[in-house]
Amino acid sequence: MEKLRSIIGFLGVLAILFLCNAGLGFLVFAEGVELLPIGNLKTSLTAPPAGLRWRATKPQLVHAGESAHRYAARPCMVRLEDGTLLASLEWNAGEGASTVLFIESLDGGKSWSKPFEAKVPIDRADGGVMGLMNDGRILMACDRALGSNLGVVKNRSGKPLPKLIKKTGRRPDGKETEAYENYRYYSDTWITFSSDRGRTWSAGRKVEHETLMGSSLWTGARPAELADGTMVIPIDGYLSSDDMDGIWLSSGVLRSSDRGGTWKFSVVGQTDRKQGMVFSEPAMTELRDGRLVFMMRTQNRVIEEDQIPEEFRSGLYRSVSSDGGRTWSMPVRVLAGTHCSITQLGNGQLLCGWHRPIQYALSSDAGKTWTKPEPWFLGRDSHQGWYTNVEFYDDETAVAMLKDYGPHPNWIWACRLALVVDDPTEQTAARDGFPVGKSRVDQERNALLLSDYKYEWKIAGMAGYSGQDLQRIHTIDHAGQAIRTRVGGRGNYKAGMARLEAGRVVLAVCQQHKDYYTNPKNRTFSMVVYESPDSGRTWREIARPSIHAKEPSLTVTADGALLLTAQDFRLNGKRNEMWVCRSTDGGRTWDKALIPGRSYPRNVVVEQDGTLLFLRSKGAEKFELCRSGDHGKTWTFSEGLIDWRPEDISAFSEVSVLRLKSGNLLAALRHRRPVARSGAAPRGHRGHALARTMVTVSGDDGKTWSTPRPLTNTGEVHGNLLQLKDGRILVSYVNYHQPFGVCVVLSHDEGKTWNTDRRVQLSFSAVTATGNNGWPVSLELGDDRFLTCFANNAYPYDDPPTVTCETVQWKLPPSMQPTQLRSKK
The missing domain is CATH 2.120.10.10 (Neuraminidase)
Structure with missing residues (x-):
């Protein structure tokens, strides 16, 4: 979390994923798998199940955090084996242990418990993500900031922190880019377990790995234990000191096949300085067929963004692994957005929630294509929103935790996504306001008849057509003298x-x-x-x-x-x-x-x-x-x-x-x-x-x-x-x-x-x-x-x-x- 504060405080909004074209070149996995050039955006063609659709319900405020630090609240949620939804809300880093605020729901997010505190015995851990082990225990991966020369991170690393330099760089094609020198961020990653629904946590165990430097976790980076016992943690960081020097982030997964004793890193999205692209904010989910779906965020550092096509400026990339995270498919841009979270729903679809603004989409083909994005919030409280964390509950319900934005950055809302009967008239009648007619068939016919009128020719849209039920006839009776x-x-x-x-x-x-x-x-x-x-x-x-x-x-x-x-x-x-x-x-x-x-x-x-x-x-x-x-x-x-x-x-x-x-x-x-x-x-x-x-x-x-x-x-x-x-x-x-x-x-x-x-x-x-x-x-x-x-x-x-x-x-x-x-x- 300290890293998050420091980077965003200095760069404004540094988008850490980024979209590229076929000129990217070649990337190489840490385990020797060659990654082909990144592909273009896929058209969103996925349709919901016939006759049904997922619909967001009215959100409820579950945490009105008042911390002066806008990043104190970062929601993360996990579904336990008994169906309980456990959500961490806010972290308070302390010496020897950190205090975490939790809530839980026993009814699929309809209601939530009063907050309770738990001690996570990791010194000054300032953020964590949760997943499930095969034996039902909760696995929490935490990161701990040790020092940075950007923002307010106190230096506990014992290493020098040179002055950070921001300057203008240049790509090989001459386009000017944002560039940095002397960036330093020191951190480490820990894991801990709970067997009692988050009330107590085991002593922290440090995740030892040599490949990645300055690593960090994000709320969508849900860790998992696979069927063969392999533990997998989505993470971002720097592959070399040179990458850290210029804030060139990459994303991938940490894997352990000995129950957390040793770890290896597999790259999914590798930074490319020539193109000016960085990859970070990873999210991952395990499908029921054993495949892993990985999503990342991108940004292109070219200063004049109009020099780059819109589809290549920022977005969410998808990659899939069929071998437990050892190797990954070519990342392809599939959505426009930032900082996402993904989960597989009861009907097999993937749900992805992200922000700017906070919205969601669904995929029926493991993330290749997605439905048209829909907002989580509507009305006066519909704002940009911030981090989104989504989780499956049952065959007809999913739940999202949504971090607020603006005047209440540490407020968190819970929103249920329910599978309901689809109403096609909402689309066909959209241009006429609301469905009109006694039956669905009547509404569909009216919507077609009332569409394509030039409503704007008349003040307030009063062209005379909206709202008519043209599937009925009427008698006109003289009702009396007036x-x-x-x-x-x-x-x-x-x-x-x-x-x-x-x-x-x-x-x-x-x-x-x-x-x-x-x-x-x-x-x-x-x-x-x-x-x-x-x-x-x-x-x-x-x-x-x-x-x-x-x-x-x-x-x-x-x-x-x-x-x-x-x-x-x-x-x-x-x-x-x-x-x-x-x-x-x-x-x-x-x-x-x-x-x-x-x-x-x-x-x-x-x-x-x-x-x-x-x-x-x-x-x-x-x-x-x-x-x-x-x-x-x-x-x-x-x-x-x-x-x-x-x-x-x-x-x-x-x-x-x-x-x-x-x-x-x-x-x-x-x-x-x-x-x-x-x-x-x-x-x-x-x-x-x-x-x-x-x-x-x-x-x-x-x-x-x-x-x-x-x-x-x-x-x-x-x-x-x-x-x-x-x-x-x-x-x-x-x-x-x-x-x-x-x-x-x-x-x-x-x-x-x-x-x-x-x-x-x-x-x-x-x-x-x-x-x-x-x-x-x-x-x-x-x-x-x-x-x-x-x-x-x-x-x-x-x-x-x-x-x-x-x-x-x-x-x-x-x-x-x-x-x-x-x-x-």
């Missing part, structure tokens, strides 16, 4: 709405500036308040609160006041705050305040005790719960963790929440298409029309939330929840596909299921240059009558203001009356 009115004039846009006593309704709407599209200085909204004395038949303006705001919600609090929340839309503002305003005179005058937070809610809940609650997004994986005990004058904030499926983690917004009669909380949110599904698609392919509404439930007052599940198809968003007096739940949303317009559907079981086959469409609109209807809010008036307000892009872009605010008073059709719903259960 009363539709416009609130104010053109320019009124999104609104919040609340019902006071005696049927009086108050509506707050954000009004678009008349020069919104023609003058950048006027790209803002002001707030206007209206009231209706007759449940939405007529409207009159009553106030203009002096705020620039958008995305309003309106609530009647327990003390009879009106509460207005809105997105801060001040000119030149950073929009890191949210408006919260109160009116005690029915909306005519307002007390205005700002609270921290960029996001905003779709509604506010009034609890039985009069307290207020609203939810908004907190990054990609959490809710922020905002509560007030004084009718909105002051607020407290907490977080709620959402149990996202990894593949669904993405930005979300526009949260609507209800306190159900059961006591649970139900939330609906607008879920944006994950970047993993969008890839490099144009921006229009990731717009609002490729989002959907999802719902999630909390049974612990918002601390944790269930795995979100879709309420609507793609392109059906802006969900606003309303609990009816009889317990049913109504959600108002908008179609961002044909037929455009505002819709409502009902649930009679607290949001578990929704009657989406019997939706009521309250408005229709055509594709315009600016958009369509949206952001509906509904109120219950009684006798199955409702009032819904919504924004309408009613006028073309070249004739601003383009938007209006409309309301429609309507009644549930007979087919959606409570008695009809119950009869269909």
Whole structure:
């Protein structure tokens, strides 16, 4: 570990493996086997088993290390004979013995024990890797740094350390390279054993070998005892003092056929100064047929990397041995990445995990070809990541330990990889956001029909195609008479709405500036308040609160006041705050305040005790719960963790929440298409029309939330929840596909299921240059009558203001009356 700190501290990120072309020349093994020129990158052609695929589950934090040394935590994991997964997390080198922090899992990585410490009786060992002996004992190989002139390694070698020189070198073809002189690194390698699941360890035994100098071990370098008793340790180091002088690393295996008494070194990847290439960070696994698969990392030291083809700059090489590691096949570049770990899964496939970024791929042909890489992490915590250590558990499970990066370099996450039924629609439907259709066959057909449209021609991707289920036909019934009115004039846009006593309704709407599209200085909204004395038949303006705001919600609090929340839309503002305003005179005058937070809610809940609650997004994986005990004058904030499926983690917004009669909380949110599904698609392919509404439930007052599940198809968003007096739940949303317009559907079981086959469409609109209807809010008036307000892009872009605010008073059709719903259960 000291060596790791020193090299990376000086060189930045020195990639230690490296890709070469047919001009490499010849390499020679320590045991006399000639190595042919290294080959080119193999195309990734491997397919998962038919009907099944490996999928990463949501990672869990298993170690929040706080050491000041960013390399203190380096995960290494081994599966014991009884199925226990044992993982070492962090090393603390000490005199006479080193202290190692371990955890273990008895259920394949679903849960992990509390950390426990064990003493490894090797003086100042600062890192180790684990494998299994044939008798079930754990074999740990450790390295110990004795001195270096690079970084902070204390010199305990007794040898002089000259000053390291960094300079510019030159390849025979004239290309300039990074070059070094006088590098010194002294180390040794030890082994130790445990027979009690890592609680105690035997006295360390030094690995004596003369071939390799300055050796080191990496987290993927899992040692093994082969069937014939040969012990094998993947390792890197320097083949000569000249190689060490210039930091020219090579990789290979140490082999012992006398149970660790003596060792020989076989080269797998040998450094080549003429080409400017180094090999290191080895990983190895033993296949069930007895072959060994070896992976390495490369870097080319040419300074101007654009002088070298991308495929020859860095990557992971593969080599195979069929004779217990004595001789090895020609190394071939098979993956792009750094520092890997490999293991064979229960179905025979190889799993390789690596970083930059942390991801994985699978191979069905012993590593020759690999599936398309997939990420371990998704969402806000999806970052570069660092070292990955993977291990087989059973026929349907593998586990990875992932070292964090950035502000928490000593955090370690555990992530399970599960074998699940494959869903081909995820690929065929990728360009349309999410699979649409009642069956897999329908989803596949829809995906083909909805692909290749130019979604980006329309704002937010609203070309009218996403989310349509084209495998169905519909009947159009006249559901009854409605009363539709416009609130104010053109320019009124999104609104919040609340019902006071005696049927009086108050509506707050954000009004678009008349020069919104023609003058950048006027790209803002002001707030206007209206009231209706007759449940939405007529409207009159009553106030203009002096705020620039958008995305309003309106609530009647327990003390009879009106509460207005809105997105801060001040000119030149950073929009890191949210408006919260109160009116005690029915909306005519307002007390205005700002609270921290960029996001905003779709509604506010009034609890039985009069307290207020609203939810908004907190990054990609959490809710922020905002509560007030004084009718909105002051607020407290907490977080709620959402149990996202990894593949669904993405930005979300526009949260609507209800306190159900059961006591649970139900939330609906607008879920944006994950970047993993969008890839490099144009921006229009990731717009609002490729989002959907999802719902999630909390049974612990918002601390944790269930795995979100879709309420609507793609392109059906802006969900606003309303609990009816009889317990049913109504959600108002908008179609961002044909037929455009505002819709409502009902649930009679607290949001578990929704009657989406019997939706009521309250408005229709055509594709315009600016958009369509949206952001509906509904109120219950009684006798199955409702009032819904919504924004309408009613006028073309070249004739601003383009938007209006409309309301429609309507009644549930007979087919959606409570008695009809119950009869269909």
